[in-house]
Amino acid sequence: MRALLWVVGVVAGVLILLGLILEAVRWLIIIGVIALVIVIIWGFVKGRQAMGNQSRRR
Structure with missing residues (x-):
């Protein structure tokens, strides 16, 4: 589950950076x-x- 959170977070970061680099998009x-x-x-x-x-376990 943690790996999935990391993957989605990294993808989100890449999309943000890509969007900043390609201002038209x-x-x-x-x-x-x-x-x-x-x-x-x-x-x-x-x-x-x-x-x-x-x-709850304690």
Whole structure:
């Protein structure tokens, strides 16, 4: 699961950089930012779930 988060995050970063390099292609920046926000939210939710699972085990 963590590897998937890394892959999506790297792809989002690459899309943002590619969008900045190719200024004419603004939608790449938008897609990259949306993907990055999704990764951050998803990572936060998964982290909270993992913390909840650890506290239940104790």
